[in-house]
Amino acid sequence: MKSHAGIFHILPLGERVQKKLENLIDKYMSQLGASKVSLSSISSQALWQQTNRLEGYGQELFRFADRKDVPYILAPTHEEEITTLVAKTVKSYKSLPLRLYQIGRKYRDEIRPRHGVLRSREFVMKDLYTFDHSLQSALKTYEEARAVYSRLFDELKLPYLVAEASSGDIGGDLSHEYHLPSSIGEDNVISCTDCSYVSNEELATARPIPFQGQSSADGNDAKSSGTQAKVWRGISKDRKTLINVWYPASFADTDINTYALKSVLPGLDSSLEDALPLWQSTLNSSSVSVNDQQPQLLNVVDYRLGQDFANDLKNEPSRFPMLPQQSPVESSLLDAQYITSSTSGEPFNTIRIYDGDHCPRCTSGQLRVQKAIELGHTFHLGTKYSDALGARVQVPPTMIEDNKDLSTESDSTANVSMQMGCHGIGISRIIGAVADHLADDRGLNWPRAIAPFEVVIIPGRNMEDDAATISRALTESSNVFQPIDLALDDRAESFPWKLKDADLIGYPVIVVLGRKWTSDRLCEVQCRRLGLTEFVPLDHLQEHVNKLLSQL
Numbered sequence: 001m002k003s004h005a006g007i008f009h010i011l012p013l014g015e016r017v018q019k020k021l022e023n024l025i026d027k028y029m030s031q032l033g034a035s036k037v038s039l040s041s042i043s044s045q046a047l048w049q050q051t052n053r054l055e056g057y058g059q060e061l062f063r064f065a066d067r068k069d070v071p072y073i074l075a076p077t078h079e080e081e082i083t084t085l086v087a088k089t090v091k092s093y094k095s096l097p098l099r100l101y102q103i104g105r106k107y108r109d110e111i112r113p114r115h116g117v118l119r120s121r122e123f124v125m126k127d128l129y130t131f132d133h134s135l136q137s138a139l140k141t142y143e144e145a146r147a148v149y150s151r152l153f154d155e156l157k158l159p160y161l162v163a164e165a166s167s168g169d170i171g172g173d174l175s176h177e178y179h180l181p182s183s184i185g186e187d188n189v190i191s192c193t194d195c196s197y198v199s200n201e202e203l204a205t206a207r208p209i210p211f212q213g214q215s216s217a218d219g220n221d222a223k224s225s226g227t228q229a230k231v232w233r234g235i236s237k238d239r240k241t242l243i244n245v246w247y248p249a250s251f252a253d254t255d256i257n258t259y260a261l262k263s264v265l266p267g268l269d270s271s272l273e274d275a276l277p278l279w280q281s282t283l284n285s286s287s288v289s290v291n292d293q294q295p296q297l298l299n300v301v302d303y304r305l306g307q308d309f310a311n312d313l314k315n316e317p318s319r320f321p322m323l324p325q326q327s328p329v330e331s332s333l334l335d336a337q338y339i340t341s342s343t344s345g346e347p348f349n350t351i352r353i354y355d356g357d358h359c360p361r362c363t364s365g366q367l368r369v370q371k372a373i374e375l376g377h378t379f380h381l382g383t384k385y386s387d388a389l390g391a392r393v394q395v396p397p398t399m400i401e402d403n404k405d406l407s408t409e410s411d412s413t414a415n416v417s418m419q420m421g422c423h424g425i426g427i428s429r430i431i432g433a434v435a436d437h438l439a440d441d442r443g444l445n446w447p448r449a450i451a452p453f454e455v456v457i458i459p460g461r462n463m464e465d466d467a468a469t470i471s472r473a474l475t476e477s478s479n480v481f482q483p484i485d486l487a488l489d490d491r492a493e494s495f496p497w498k499l500k501d502a503d504l505i506g507y508p509v510i511v512v513l514g515r516k517w518t519s520d521r522l523c524e525v526q527c528r529r530l531g532l533t534e535f536v537p538l539d540h541l542q543e544h545v546n547k548l549l550s551q552l
Contacts, residue, residue, distance in 0.1 A: 006113025
């Protein structure tokens, strides 16, 4: 239930869903050999300054000071705190690998909370932190964590996607996201129709194909080598670099892929709709001379325009609108640079990925773009935090050089930074995403693993004793079937009301004692998710219900 904007209370049935999800996570973290901890929600701003993340997070941090004016934050994540804790307690490689996780509340001052618990200011999250003595060991841990995540999401029986991802503010150079396709998702996930390629929009690429430019009457067109082009303009965060993106006139400015641009200019300010006023301000306030640091002009050329266009742009810049009209500075006075290929050497694609683009991994597949909700994220952090916060261990040099077995020791040791990993799962977000994904016009529809109750029994009038008999039949101990988490609706409400309420709550299986029970001693078993309604005798009820639950 909503308390304030982006802040929610969890009611009894919701608490049962959350607790079941937490228990499920506990089970899989145990398989990974992880130990559970509980870190404070309050973190020191000084620690975040040591890792250079305090300003990077910007206004999303909830900041406050105590009565002594010591600055703190409500933690949105705990890399700094867990690294400091481990740095104080672990000194030898013999204590590694170390895997610690917690389930707790996190805080983020969202500028626009939306979609309920999917984008809120207070949320529950599981975060696992791993510590290893070497890169090879850390990468092995990373793959083990990914395998555990896959088994966990498999048990939820959701159509999830695992996408190659950017590490963003967290850090590191290896990352994967776990997504649930959804029309209300805020992320775009790109996947191939024929191979296993899946990537988020920030990293996704498409295989270049021949392209014929089309004509346009747009005033920003530039004509060269028989091809017409448009120019999109952006600016760097320090306002010192104007970016001209040259692309085919058949596309629009909204087609520009700012993620691709950031791969060559990480300082691009992609939040601006119109960069020109800021650029004009930079030029007006700058003294452009030989001795001063000049504003720069970066020209990025889409591969579709061809090499002839790129050559003309570089060799005859006066033919093109390199700068906005009435610019106070001539383009010849600026330090101009030209980019025609990506950092990997591939032809530069400035246009975002669309359905039907060609897969970069295989020759036959086409790309599909899906809206999705991010449920989990795994990061290999490397030594970003351990370097900054002094999390180091003593390791025999021979073990580093030759990668020998951990039992091998030498007389001398080397002091190395721990290799770290971070693996998060949004518990609040999973609850909201699953509720949205499986709901229909009659109500919620929980998967067995996290349903508040797996089965509800709804008896007709004066059937309380019969309902108790059904409950015992379903929950009696058995070497064949798992125990069933069951609810008996004995509230003093009408029979139709209780049936409707059961659909709203979303029990996986509903057992109804109605007319068929009175006449033929048959239970009506409903499973809305499977689209089944069947009449089952009491002696087959436990087997039948368990068979349904195994599919949910």
